[in-house]
Amino acid sequence: MNGSSPGVEDGRDHAREQGSAVAWVESPLQMLCAVEAHHAGLLGARSRVIPRAKLRPLEVTHRELSRLALPPGLELTAPESDMPRSGRGTTGAVGDAFSGKVQFRWLTTLPGRIVIVDDGLATIRLLELLTGRMWTPLLRARGNAGRLRTALGTAAGIRLRTAARSGRLSIFTALPVPAELAQAVRDKGAELVTHDFTWLRSQPLRRPRPEERTIVLGTSLVRNGLIHRENYFTWLAGLGSAEPVAYFPHRREDPSDLARVGEQPGITVYDGGVPAEMTLRGLAAEQRVLSLPSTAVTSLRVLLSARGVAVETVDVPDEWWTAEAAPSLRSHLSMFAHHDTGVTG
Structure with missing residues (x-):
């Protein structure tokens, strides 16, 4: 771009x-x-x-x-x-x-x-x-x-x-x-x-960056019924047990799901609402961002590439998907998983 x-x-x-x-x-x-x-x-x-x-x-x-x-x-x-x-x-x-x-x-x-x-x-x-x-x-x-x-x-x-x-x-x-x-x-x-x-x-940074090395972006896929809730929480629990994790909610996440995220050991839920592009653009090179397929992955790569921050898309295993996730939707989401997208400017 x-x-x-x-x-x-x-x-x-x-x-x-x-x-x-x-x-x-x-x-x-x-x-x-x-x-x-x-x-x-x-x-x-x-x-x-x-x-x-x-x-x-x-x-x-x-x-x-x-x-x-x-x-x-x-x-x-x-x-x-x-x-x-x-x-x-x-x-x-x-x-x-x-x-x-x-x-x-x-x-x-x-x-x-x-x-x-x-x-x-x-x-x-x-x-x-x-x-x-x-x-x-x-x-x-x-x-x-x-x-x-x-x-x-x-x-x-x-x-x-x-x-x-x-x-x-x-x-x-x-x-x-x-x-x-x-x-x-x-x-x-x-x-x-x-x-x-x-x-x-071009704007000055106004928010302090999270102290955690790993930042996870929340997803709407659970609330939309596209992936199984228990698979998602098992994955989050594994991350939190390995190291401290900063979790930035998606604006459409269910409040009860967010409460459960906050109960996971090692995971801190930060205030949501502001686009991730504004909240996380000041991350340091030693930090990383993890996300399920999301448009925020693309924009954060644009904003953070010069800072040396890794923005990684987590591939969704087949068993996570529900019957509501049509193959065409999965194909759409895969567009945001990789750096080489054939983008035109």
Whole structure:
């Protein structure tokens, strides 16, 4: 990934032309990447980042970002319950393109441009669906959608592909996009811009790093029913019995599971909410990060490579997976397991 790629320069040209932008964010990673997108010039000269209300991880991330030197022209606003409307002369930025709120808003308003920022693994699925046929619905990989939800996803897919064809769609990502998929997205007319957290890397470190040598990133795979709970806790217990471990929760982990993690000998659970990219970017060379397949692995490698910190993905044994983990999902997750991903910039 290359924050100074030609795509970013194109984004700066957009900013001179656009005016203003509104970014609606529903997760800490989306909020951080909206700030990066504004810094890269992909949004507008003036951008408002609006978090969804009543989500504690967003409140914590909002507070942490507000303590840093935000890019000129960017405003972090108070949370709102509903996604705001974007007018024709405004760029509308979102992270979760599969959200019913987002898709409904796309059909009831027509922003001048649409920018998609990272929302974890769902971003890769979106790119794959975007390159499909015009009538392919934008639906999440898991779950059975009813007729009305499928109809909304189909209409949203048409709207997004139409925006791509007219040069009004940009995707801003730090994720490893295979070269073939990246080219297919660009062939649809969409602008694909990669970045390496340029703004965040320029900010001073505000949080002390954990003292433990080994840091484990929490996972949503247990709560989502994709891996067996007991296998996961047996693995954690083995780590904690070998050495002290710092555990940074995933925002979707079940509170009862977190309580159980904290009861494991040798494991200390740290406060969650803030993206790992912000919390762990100050680690030292003698430390290491362990994680099950996760988008955070990719971004932390970008941020920590210069510091000599090992960021290791733990391969999930076959017996850990539940029947809910379809082969296609496992294949998606494997994209984040290795350094050599065929990434295009």
